[in-house]
Amino acid sequence: MEKIKNLNKFTRTNIRAYGLIILAFIVLFPLQSTGIISNSISGQLVPICTYIVMAISLNLTVGFLGELSLGHAGFMSVGAFTGVITAICLQEVIPSAALRLLIAIIAGGIAAGVAGFLIGIPVLRLRGDYLAIVTLAFGEIIKNIINCLYVGVDSNGLHMSMTNAEALGMINGKLIINGPQGAVGITKIASFTAGILLILFALFIILNLVNSKSGRAVTAIRDNRIAAESVGISVTRYKLTAFIISAVLAGMAGALYAMNFSTIAAKKFDFNTSILILVFVVLGGMGNIVGSIVATALLYILPELLREYADYRMLIYAIVLILVMLLTNSEKAKQMRERFVYKWKKRLRKNNDQQEGLKNG
Amino acid sequence: MLRVDNINVYYGQIHALKDISLEVQEHEIVALIGANGAGKSTTLRTISGLLRSKTGSISFLNEDISRTEAYKLVSKGMAHVPEGRRIFLQMTVLENLEMGAYVNSTNIKEDIADVFDRFPRLKHRRNQIAGTLSGGEQQMLAIGRALMSHPKLLMLDEPSMGLSPILVQQIFDIIKELHAAGTTILLVEQNAEMALQVADRAYVLESGRIKLTGTGSELAQSDEIKKAYLGG
Numbered sequence: 001m002e003k004i005k006n007l008n009k010f011t012r013t014n015i016r017a018y019g020l021i022i023l024a025f026i027v028l029f030p031l032q033s034t035g036i037i038s039n040s041i042s043g044q045l046v047p048i049c050t051y052i053v054m055a056i057s058l059n060l061t062v063g064f065l066g067e068l069s070l071g072h073a074g075f076m077s078v079g080a081f082t083g084v085i086t087a088i089c090l091q092e093v094i095p096s097a098a099l100r101l102l103i104a105i106i107a108g109g110i111a112a113g114v115a116g117f118l119i120g121i122p123v124l125r126l127r128g129d130y131l132a133i134v135t136l137a138f139g140e141i142i143k144n145i146i147n148c149l150y151v152g153v154d155s156n157g158l159h160m161s162m163t164n165a166e167a168l169g170m171i172n173g174k175l176i177i178n179g180p181q182g183a184v185g186i187t188k189i190a191s192f193t194a195g196i197l198l199i200l201f202a203l204f205i206i207l208n209l210v211n212s213k214s215g216r217a218v219t220a221i222r223d224n225r226i227a228a229e230s231v232g233i234s235v236t237r238y239k240l241t242a243f244i245i246s247a248v249l250a251g252m253a254g255a256l257y258a259m260n261f262s263t264i265a266a267k268k269f270d271f272n273t274s275i276l277i278l279v280f281v282v283l284g285g286m287g288n289i290v291g292s293i294v295a296t297a298l299l300y301i302l303p304e305l306l307r308e309y310a311d312y313r314m315l316i317y318a319i320v321l322i323l324v325m326l327l328t329n330s331e332k333a334k335q336m337r338e339r340f341v342y343k344w345k346k347r348l349r350k351n352n353d354q355q356e357g358l359k360n361g
Numbered sequence: 362m363l364r365v366d367n368i369n370v371y372y373g374q375i376h377a378l379k380d381i382s383l384e385v386q387e388h389e390i391v392a393l394i395g396a397n398g399a400g401k402s403t404t405l406r407t408i409s410g411l412l413r414s415k416t417g418s419i420s421f422l423n424e425d426i427s428r429t430e431a432y433k434l435v436s437k438g439m440a441h442v443p444e445g446r447r448i449f450l451q452m453t454v455l456e457n458l459e460m461g462a463y464v465n466s467t468n469i470k471e472d473i474a475d476v477f478d479r480f481p482r483l484k485h486r487r488n489q490i491a492g493t494l495s496g497g498e499q500q501m502l503a504i505g506r507a508l509m510s511h512p513k514l515l516m517l518d519e520p521s522m523g524l525s526p527i528l529v530q531q532i533f534d535i536i537k538e539l540h541a542a543g544t545t546i547l548l549v550e551q552n553a554e555m556a557l558q559v560a561d562r563a564y565v566l567e568s569g570r571i572k573l574t575g576t577g578s579e580l581a582q583s584d585e586i587k588k589a590y591l592g593g
C-alpha cells in the first residue's frame with residue numbers, strides 16, 4: 001500500500017488504465033466463450049473495444065493537444081476500408097486469420113496516418129480553430145468518395161473505379177467495395193482478444209507519449225504556445241506528431257471494426273459517429289484516459305441495455321448524458337464527491353485500525 | 362553579436378517597424394525605449410523569429426537568422442522573455458524551469474539550484490502551480506526559465522512591468538549580475554530612467570522608427586529624452 005502511494009501520478013494512471021482493461025478481459029472472456037452473456041452484448045464486445053481505442057486516440061488530439069477534431073470517424077473509415085481490401089487480397093496468400101487481421105490493422109493504421117499527415121501539414125501551422133472545420137470536411141469527403149468507389153480484385157491484381165462495378169473489367173474477380181453498399185464479403189476475423197490487444201497497444205503508445213519529453217512539449221504548447229516556442233519547442237512538429245499518432249490509432253481501430261462484420265458501408269463513419277466519440281471524450285474528461293475508457297464502455301452499452309424501453313431509450317440516454325456532464329463538470333458536484341471520498345477513506349481507515357487493534361490486543 | 366539591418370514589419374496593413382537597424386555587441390547591455398505602441402515588442406519578436414520582416418536581414422553570431430524558426434534560435438543561444446509573463450500557467454514552478462532546459466538538459470539540477478539562488482522566493486514555491494504565483498513571482502519565473510537555456514543573448518521585454526519599486530530594483534540588480542557574468546542583454550523598458558542607468562547604449566523608438574541612439578548616459582542627459590520619457 002505504501003509503495004503504491006509513493007509511485008508518481010503517471011505510474012498510477014498507467015496501472016489503473018492497463019489494470020482496468022486486463023480485468024475486463026479476465027472477467028468477460030470466460031463469460032463470452034461459454035455464452036453466459038447474451039448474444040446482443042457479446043456481439044458488441046469488438047465494437048466497444050474499437051470505440052475505446054477511438055476515444056483514447058481522440059483524447060490525444062482534443063485533451064492533450066487541445067485541438068478540436070470533428071472528423072475522427074473519417075480516419076476510422078480510411079482504416080476500415082484499407083483494412084478490408086488488405087485482408088481480402090491476402091485471403092489466399094495468408095491462411096492464418098490472426099496474421100491477416102494483424103496485417104490489415106497495420107495497413108489501416110498506415111493509410112489513416114498518411115491521411116492525418118496530409119491534413120495536419122497545412123492546418124496545424126495555422127492558429128485558431130481551423131482544424132475543427134477541416135477535419136469536419138475531411139470526414140464528409142471520405143464518406144462521399146467511398147460511397148461511389150468500386151474496388152475489386154482478380155488474378156491481375158486490384159481494380160478501381162468511380163463509376164460502377166462493371167467498369168472494373170474483371171474476369172472472375174471478387175468485388176470488395178461496391179459503391180454505396182460499402183465493403184462486401186468480409187470474412188469476420190475480428191475477435192474480442194484482438195480488441196483487447198489493440199486497446200493495450202493504444203494505451204502503451206499514448207501513455208508513453210504523454211509521459212515522455214515529447215508529451216511534456218505537447219502539454220506545454222497547449223498551456224502557452226508563445227512560451228513553448230520561446231523555450232525552443234517546435235510547435236508544428238509536436239502538434240503534427242500527436243495528430244498523426246491519433247489518426248494511426250483511429251485507422252487501426254477502423255480496420256478491426258470492419259473485420260467484425262460481413263459488410264460495412266461508409267455511412268457508418270459519418271459526422272454522427274465523430275460526434276459520438278467526442279461525447280465519450282468530453283464525458284470521460286479531457287486528457288483523462290481512464291475516463292475515456294469508462295465513459296465509452298458505459299455509454300456504448302447503455303442503449304443496448306435500454307432496448308426493451310424502445311420508446312424512451314433515447315430520452316433516457318440524453319438524460320444520462322446531461323447528468324454525467326453535470327456530475328463531472330460542476331464545482332459543487334466535485335466538492336461533494338471529494339467530501340464523500342474523504343469520509344469513505346476515513347471510515348475505511350477506522351475499520352482497519354479496529355481490526356489491527358483486535359489482532360494485536 | 363546581433364545585427365539587425367533595415368527591417369520592415371507589418372501586421373496586415375499596419376506598418377509597425379520602419380527601416381529599423383540596430384546592433385548589439387558582445388557583453389553589452391542595450392536598451393530599447395519608447396512610448397506605448399512604438400514597436401519595441403515587435404522588434405524583439407522579429408529578432409526571435411516569431412514575426413518576419415519584409416526586407417533587410419538579421420544576423421546572430423555571424424549567421425543569418427532572418428528565416429530561422431523561433432524554436433531553433435534557443436539552441437543557438439538566444440533567449441526571449443516575451444512581454445506579459447508568458448509562463449506555463451498549469452505547470453509547477455519546478456516544471457516551468459525544467460521546460461526552460463528543453464533544448465539543453467545537461468545540468469538541470471545545478472541550473473535549477475542557480476535559479477533558486479538568484480530568486481529565493483521561487484525556491485519556497487517550487488511545487489506551487491505557476492498560475493497562482495503573484496505577478497512579480499511570475500516575472501521572476503519567466504526570467505529564471507530563460508536562464509535555464511544558458512543564453513548568450515538574453516532579450517527581456519519589460520521585465521519591470523507591474524512590479525513594486527523594490528522588485529523593480531531587484532530585477533535590475535539581477536540584470537547587472539547577469540551582465541557581469543558575461544551575458545549580453547537586449548532590454549525593452551518603459552522605465553526609461555532605470556534602463557538608461559544600466560545600459561551601455563540605447564535606442565529610442567518612436568512610431569516604428571529609430572529616433573535617437575547613444576550611450577546610456579548621453580541619452581539620460583538629453584533634453585529631448587528628459588522631456589518625453591523622464592518626466593522633466
Ligand SMILES: Nc1ncnc2c1ncn2[C@@H]1O[C@H](COP(=O)(O)OP(=O)(O)OP(=O)(O)O)[C@@H](O)[C@H]1O
Pocket residue numbers: 372375377395396397398399400401402403404444551
Ligand atoms: N498582433 C497585432 N496585430 C495588429 N497590430 C499589432 C499587433 N501587435 C502590435 N500591433 C501594433 O503594432 C504597433 C507596435 O506594437 P508593439 O507591441 O511593438 O509596441 P510596444 O512598443 O511594445 O508598446 P508597449 O510599450 O505598450 O508594449 C502598435 O501600434 C500595435 O497596436
Ligand SMILES: [Mg+2]
Pocket residue numbers: 401402403444518
Ligand atoms: Mg511591448
